[in-house]
Amino acid sequence: MNPPCAFRSPRWLPNGHGETLWAPFLARAPRPQYRREIWTTPDADRLAVDWIDGRADAPIVALFHGLASSSRGHYARAFAECLGRRGWNGALVNFRGCGGLDNLRPRAYHAGDSAELRWIMATLAERFPDRIRFAAGVSLGGNVLLKYLGEDGAAVPLRAAAAVCAPIDLTATAMHLDAPQNRIYAAFFLRTLKASMGRYRRRFPQMADWQAVRKARSLREFDDAFTAPVHGFADALSFWREASAGPVLQDIAVPTWLLHSANDPIVPVDSVRSWPKSPTVTPCITDHGGHVGYVSGTFPGHLRWLAESLIAFFAGHLHHE
Template sequence: MTSSCTFRPPFWLPNGDFETIWAPFFSRKEPASLRRELWTTPDEDRIAVDWVEGNASAPLLVLFHGLGSSSRGHYALSLGAALQQLGWNGCFVNFRGCGGVDNLLPRAYHAGDSAEIAWIIERLHHSQRPLYAVGVSLGGNALLKYLGEEHPDYLAGAAAVCAPVDLVATAAHIATQPFYEQYFVRTLKRQMGRYARRFPDLVDWQAVHRAKSLHAFDDAFTAPVHGFDDAMSYWRAGSSGPGLARVRTHTLLINSRNDPIVPVDAVAQWPRSSAVSTCFTQRGGHVGYVQGKFPGRTRWLPEQILRFFQGEGTDAKA
């Protein structure tokens, strides 16, 4: 494992764009064995969770994925392999409609859905094992929003990776990056076909299909489905940044300064409580962190997170 949060990428990944794209599509995938369960939500919907089986008394780590991803994302598989090697248990959550399982209700998932995080963590708390939580990108913001609210202190520790804690600033930045914005918009619109067939009167589906930007998509779908007036009101209400000063759980923020999606300055600007430490690397891209010989591995991220949870020390800054 690494001795600090310093990250050094291979020479053949020259910038944040290469690091971001290479990790999910071309890096070497880590072997991880997952066992699936279907859970019923408090409002009688369903989600899929995938388990990493460890020692019965070992800690349990819950993972919340990013936008358009699932429990099978490259970072999830790397984390699962690391947990298996350590003997820890993992519960990798698929948000509603993700992981190949359609949800039953119109409600989907969004970056500020701390209520979804809350009931999952409360359910896992009853396992009577030390409980840790990791959120990645969108899932990281939702987890941090939960941590900044008034909830029982169920977690022994938490980590958020490349979390867009200021959704307004992140959306404005992505709007200047057409490659990434169009990738996200196309991913979201592909998911909408299933929603439109099951809930034909839910929203103005023509407006959803016409959306060319995240702002237009969130105006047409995310905001009205989840009770917000428009995209801007959703982004403001869903941002976790204002709550970072209230976090009580020992928490690590991992962000890259060359992240092409989440501007690190929009993370660093928010006041943080003494419980929140930061690991702001110079390189890494957006949830990339590829190292080693070609085609590279994504082991650095889970190693860093687990070091933090085990209290072995990093050069992370409070």
């Protein structure tokens, strides 16, 4: 059973740009108390997993965040608070180098890192073999999750999954961000990524051509200078093509909710509609919502709709194999 695919933004927040920018900075968001674990990766690196502890017999939901975010993102905090109210367990995963924890090896995270997510899900399955497990990915984290689901098919140790505003066609998303009306977002991502590079540059001076990284004037130039060479891709275009989840959506075997908004200014909605999808994938494209905005309620708004809708989708699969 899927939740209703209907969302209407408040009258005082009339468009996707407003929703996208209001949600992280001005909407009311809770501040949940996490219990942090540091996990050692198979290549002797580390990442932080922030937990919401629920009932011992309740499901576990893993959440994977977006670019330049963490378990402290607005949507992550709202989701964690909603899980806590329901008594479910949340594993809010911070990708390498995120969540205030520096990683130990000269690599980062990226939109196609399904191998990392595969290890995380296998670890949860090994630690909690008798629990029902769900997973949700937001934006970049949604693409990584969908890519993993498509690659592993029926072998994934999950009852169901969901992706929110996932850039499943990275080339189309990059071109969309290059449009004049959307360059504010590209500039924000580029500025944030460059700022985070200072930590890598000091610890790993041979990791990348830091002068080229510093001079990057677009996300493509940044991915050409850093993301692609550091993670084994030929260039930005090769990275975007190989990391996109779109081509494997038709191979997903577990029930998956694909939530997107038609007025998302970051991920073009046509790129979500165009890819063939498995019968197990249920698209939900709302008229409003922006990019992971979904602000509702009276001014200044709250963020419960997205969290409650995700949990309603998972609850509908508690008793269905």
